């Protein structure tokens with residue numbers, strides 16, 4: 359039997375309190391000397407690793423968007439079970455088609471791919487110009503961020519676990535039951551630890567300690583420098599796929615089939631409380647503002663930081679709120695930011711709820727099972743699904759298109775017709791594509807009509823009104839286009855009185871009638887409403 363099954367007798371206690379300060383002092387010295395020492399945390403524009411930061415809190419800097427607008431989406435040929443990392447305008451995610459994809463975060467277009475020998479379900483970690491990713495082909499890879507070329511690889515068991523980085527060391531685990539620490543620069547092994555079961559979870563590295571569990575029910579706190587046990591616990595019947603969130607001296611970790619979210623003392627492993635949602639807890643918790651967000655089967659839960667009645671067990675009715683996700687596995691872990699929580703569900707959706715109330719803000723359909731955990735950066739949410747769908751949701755930064763009116767003449771006699779070309783183009787002057795357009799007039803001789811814009815161009819025939827004296831008529835083109843801001847255009851047409859031969863025998867138009875007509879024409883402000891409902895191609899920005 360592995361010592362970890364006997365937590366009271368294993369090396370954690372033997373190492374003793376006296377040894378730990380020395381090891382910590384070494385870690386600090388390395389931190390001062392290492393260029394890698396800075397914590398790898400999200401910024402407004404980045405989400406550099408699984409769960410965002412080193413403590414795997416699932417908390418973004420950028421606010422979760424208020425809108426579920428699809429900014430881009432694309433479909434890979436195989437499942438996506440891992441999650442995105444987003445750094446420097448790049449969005450990286452692995453697929454069961456054996457590739458790691460590096461995409462343009464703005465439009466989903468492929469910048470590069472890296473091929474492995476099997477599925478890529480690990481979530482990449484991006485630090486500086488390096489990407490670290492595990493593969494089911496039994497490797498941990500270090501790649502260049504700019505072009506995906508291989509820097510080094512480390513052979514081990516199949517890796518689903520997402521890497522962590524601390525003090526120039528990459529930490530990860532494999533399904534052969536090992537946790538590994540390798541040199542981030544060279545891939546040279548620093549230490550390994552064997553577990554009783556496969557390790558699917560991702561290590562959480564905080565204050566020189568590595569927190570990680572296996573699917574045989576062991577959960578360990580290891581020293582990051584040498585891999586020795588700080589403490590170890592065994593939970594019979596637990597299958598720990600959940601990665602630990604570590605906050606304020608506490609460890610939050612799900613126990614799978616045990617149906618529990620555990621809150622442990624980070625220093626000792628002592629249990630502070632357990633939350634029993636009544637269903638499996640496979641996902642990883644998010645911690646923000648003294649609230650723990652956990653996704654189990656069927657529900658997303660908000661759990662208080664402390665057990666309200668101090669019983670040591672938080673019952674479902676003691677939770678702050680729950681939100682039904684209709685999930686049957688609960689694999690997707692929530693992300694929190696800007697007062698909102700977002701999580702995927704294998705019911706084929708992404709859900710965004712208010713963090714304080716659990717009230718739904720929006721939902722977005724995503725085909726397949728969303729085991730992927732949302733990544734939040736730059737006001738956007740990135741997620742993948744088992745259908746191979748990659749999707750980016752958020753509030754669109756509205757691109758502009760410009761209307762322009764080109765008349766064949768700028769001076770026209772009343773009653774005559776001229777041709778006016780309506781152009782809709784982007785800032786570079788390129789036609790805004792094919793679209794359906796409608797325009798309407800509010801006065802004058804223009805009548806409401808509809809037409810199809812072809813290649814951003816629409817031609818109308820306009821008949822100048824009869825005027826009693828030379829009159830400037832203003833024609834304004836405005837419009838609405840979903841996802842775009844239409845910049846309007848104003849055109850002035852000089853309309854002259856029609857030349858009619860004197861006809862004294864013909865009764866003259868009464869003076870009041872002329873006055874009314876002139877007043878009407880002076881007030882004429884013709885509105886062309888341009889509504890372009892859909893374009894076949896959005897200026898070539900959307901990937902297939």
Ligand SMILES: [Ca+2]
Pocket residue numbers: 665666667668669670671672673676
């Ligand atoms: Ca209680």
